[in-house]
Amino acid sequence: MAKGFWTFFGAFLVGILLIFNVSCYSERAPYYTFVKEATSAPAVTSYDYIVIGGGTAGCPLAATLSQNATVLVLERGGSPYGNPNITNIGNFVTSLLDTSPTSPSQPFTSKDGVFNHRARVLGGGSALNAGFFSFASADYVKEAGWNRRLVDESYEWVEKVVAFEPTVREWQSAVSDGLIEAGVLPDNGFTYEHLYGTKVGGTIFDKEGHRHTAADLLEYADPRRIVVYLGATVQKILFSYNPGRSRPEAYGVIYKDSNGGMHKAYLVKSSKSEIILSAGALGSPQLLMLSGIGPAHHLQAHGIEVVVDQPMVGQGMADNPMNVLFIPSPLPVEVSLVQVVGITRFGSYIEATSGLSFLHSWGHKPSEYYSELFLNQSDQPFTVPREATSMDSEAINFVTNTTIRGGVILEKIDGPLSSGHLELKNTDPDDNPSVTFNYFKEPEDLNKCVDGMNTIINVVNSEAFSKFRYRHIPTQALIDIIVNFPVNLRPRHVSAAISMEQFCVDTVMTIWHYHGGCQVGRVVDHEYKVLGVDALRVIDGSTFRGSPGTNPQATVMMLGRYMGSRILHDRFS
Template sequence: MNLVLSTDAKPRLKWTPELHQRFAEAVDQLGGADKATPKSLMRVMGIPGLTLYHLKSHLQKYRLGKSQESEFCTENKEEDYREIQAVEGHFSGEISDATDTQNNESLQIAQALQLQMEVQRKLHEQIEVQRHLQLRIEAQGKYLQTVLQKAQETLSGYNSSSLGVELAKAELSQLVSMVNTGCPSPSISELTEAGGFSLKAVERKQMRGTICSVESSLTSSESSGRKEEKRPMKQSGDPQKSNRRSLELSLDIYPEGKPRSTDASNQANRRKRSGIAISDGVISSPNLRIRANHVPKEKRSNLDCSGKRLPYMTSDVNEVSGKSFDFIVVGGGTAGCSLAATLSERFSVLLVERGGSPYGNPLVLDKKYYGLSLILTDEYTSVAQSFISKDGIMNHRGRVLGGSSAINFGFYSRASDAFIEKVGWDKGLVREAYEWVESRVVFKPELTLWQIVAEFGLLEAGILPYNGFSFEHIEGTKVGATVFDERGTRHTSADLLEAGSPENMTVLLKATVKSVIFQNENRNETTACGIRFIESNGSPDHTHEAYLNQCKCSSSWGDVILSAGALGSPQILLLSGIGPHEHLRDFNIPLVLDLEGVGQGMRDNPAIALLVDDKPQNRLPDTPQVVGIADDFKIIVEAGIVPVSLNATRMTIAAKVAFPASKGKLALNSTDPRENPSVQFNYLAKEKDLEECVKMSQLLQRVARSQSIAMFLGTEHRNNLMSSEDELRKSCRKNVRTFYHYHGGCAVGSVVDKDHRVYGVQGLRVVDGSTLLESPGTNPMATLLMLGRYQGIRILKERTDAGAFGTGQIP
């Protein structure tokens, strides 16, 4: 092949179609444009006169053309073909080196402009992130400044010339100066970083001052005996709450001195004791966490660093072992905390919780991590304990102070008036108990974008009328309350403990109750007189005991009250020898009382969820705030964005059957109380439930097809929407899930009476969701929070009428 040169003064090579064809074949032979080099092309083509200069220039343009071709091609094959031909044609004509250079420069300019636009977009996003981060840092800095100044003022009131106080004053002055000049400590900077989730705790760099200890050393006369006034429900814009929640640090308080005695002979010591401690060396506050091991116990007040009046907390079983109390509440869950707080107003109370403290745990407190506690579970230590029912459905139960109120979706709504009337509760007292809860841990939410979309979708699907924001369980679409405040901080039932009398309450953490202790002196009357418990992370054979005061006296007025939840309470009764005789015999458990109803009548609300988006995405989770109540209260519809992994979420709409007829049962798996019992709910076993599920699925599909939600609905899910009743029946059986609202096992009428006393046993009650014959219809958290307060008030009145006076201090 002869080369064709131009007739210019400086001849240039003309790339004829034949020459370009040879070039393209050589490139393909060498494995493509990316692998071919000018030297290898010259060797393969073997054309005399063809130089490396010619090949280098042409190869560069060929690669560029291929790159443009792959970047801008579409799915239309014909368009692809035309684009490729156009690119190929670019090389097939007679193109001079000068023209090629000009085209090359144009393409490079276009690429540079595109790159510049992308860089500008990313810079804009980073500036927005930095702006929000700066606002958070400034807010936290202001809060820290007020804390430091308050601590400085408090220290100035001490006339002590001790070296420790002088050093504390100097270091506090230095910290105040750092904050005032805009130099926050590394600990604060780390805590205010935006972006992804880390399972590692933020590095706890010690602030060498004594801020928390000094602030906590306010005299007990300023805090003790001060009754909390009744407050209205906290609004999202509550400035007091805003100030209190703006900083999160960690506080380590180390044990010192002898363990506090709790028996009647040491009441004087107990009166001197005020404040909070955890004897294994750690107490967590939601806001601050600073070393204060040098502060004498008698100097500690009833206030933690966030201003909460919390009871004495310990995870050292030896501090409680062998001691006596007026009441023992087993389970610091949704109902247990409000119950213990109420009883502590007049009596000494031991509250035993198998999990740890929620304070300082972002998986519990931080809304942006909500739902991750259901993913990050283990056998004995995680805040949520997972289990798979015999129906094959994954479920969870709380294992932390606050119980399931610490791991749920946070939606708050009262039970209907019809439910209250059906169970026979005093309506006036119920309302009073609800208001007591709402004034402390309940907030009015600001709707997120997805919740606004869901709200319109529910209305467009015909779930009417629109009721706006309401506590009440009323038919139609409404906005419910939440336990997340305006800063996205969760308030669990554990926060209700500050409403009680801290001097009368002891909270034992990380201790699992193995059984109730009974005495039966006259053989006709079995009486509960204490509990047997183990360390949650210890040996099941190494047991400890705690007792009721005057348990040997026939006029005993103390109670052991089980509040361990729908799984925990029937499990403890069975382990204590109360339940079906044959089942207890299988585990060699001595029979105390043959009570067939224990573990029976277990129910869970069947639920169906529809995924809206086509795939998981990296977005923040969104708790349900809007609810649709339809079909004469029988169907509840909610929407949320739930995590499916540590860094991905899915948009969902879900519904549950409010009043299932199908029932199952609970049985022991082991005599180790830390292991989950075996439970079967028999979802959709009754035809009535299956029919309700079909109606519920049809309603869900109407919501999904609504104009508001349809625009978010992925193509795959839109195509999967069904229409025939037969398809929906099959789908219900296949896809039924839990709403985590299981109940029963110690139902009123079969295991306990209307006052929640266990039949056939003195001094033993059950107060939690296990006593419910049916669900309150809506999410049960509000009703269980209320139930603890409601029953606590009734017990106090009962004891007052009987003339009983406890060993606790009366505020």
């Protein structure tokens, strides 16, 4: 049953998470001579900085630090280059369905019953995501206490390598016009800025459909001062208790290569040398706990020696809930990624994609229910058949290899206010920790979802969008499609009288924007230094209290560059 759910979910995400371009990535990817397999690493090495995680923040951070210091990057995954499941966008679903130990996408299911994925590849989530590139709001930057000038310079540094303006065609234009008609104003045109209203954002896919990831930012690195080891899984951070110091000091790490060989990396003996965790919202709090920093009672229960009793490690875990509608179209639609976003004043973001081909992994028997819904072109009203309310994953399928004319419009909650926690399941760093996000625990989040879904319905019913929807299919039928799909493992309420509140709760999904676990002011200070120890920072999305902007990847890359610049300035000031 679990395998069936994962098979369905991977295919469903192809429809939801917007990677539908069939172009192949050019094999012109940069060849970094300093990127090597960890199996080739010496038993012991020393560097000025050890960056744990070569992901969305880790790559720009390491590239920046290498300009004036020696840097070691330890990435547990492999390279995104030459992997057709990453570089060929048409193979997106293959990466999600690959559950092998070396897969670039590591699946997990939260305690809330929502399927999710965790990146395990150089470049992190930017090697797997839908590619939308948009800045954090001015208020977010101010609340974070970041220097505005350096933020702008850091965004520009990232943007030059990985960001592009998309070509907006008919279906996405109709969504944009529908948002404006629905009152999501003003029309801001193309911009990376986070502005209320409707806009076209950037993308990390170039005009030829090639994905550009955070790994591309390593082109800024000084190859003489940096080494990146792939397949390097850090087991723990090492701490010493030096005379004259009142608290523990990080001085090295132990990591394992893909053959099981163990290696040690130490910091160069200097007051400025540091270990920097950039392992993501799951990996960073997990590794802090495995290294002895976390709630004492929890660590002791797993037989871990306590270095610092820090009860806030793993707390504040949040995931921006996403809910969607499928909209079948009577006209052919372009294949598009997320290009348009409606930034509402009530705290919901509306995004869209089109040209879905999410059928391949759903099954081999055609479903009369869905075939009738999407292919029926009569003027008779369509209603969901009673038997559809008990469908399982085996019954949910279309004609294999058929492309559905239509698209998806989704809404994502800003923030969110609701949060949960992360705990260790065991002491194996290769395993996923246990995480609870508590979707819609706070009523305000649920209200935002309802308002967002109602906005989507207004867009679908707008005159601007009218040529891309069947008038004989009522909105309730579109809602029922999602209600009857096993999009997660949560209980279902399939009565005809289901409220929009219940729809949000039952059909919530992830948009992969989870964060928290090492939050600023709770686990790290405003310089991202871990409280209670020396020579250790955390720089990634685990430090966020809310997800920045509509989509966080631009800001996570920016943060890597921003803090790399700050650290070097302090080192040589």
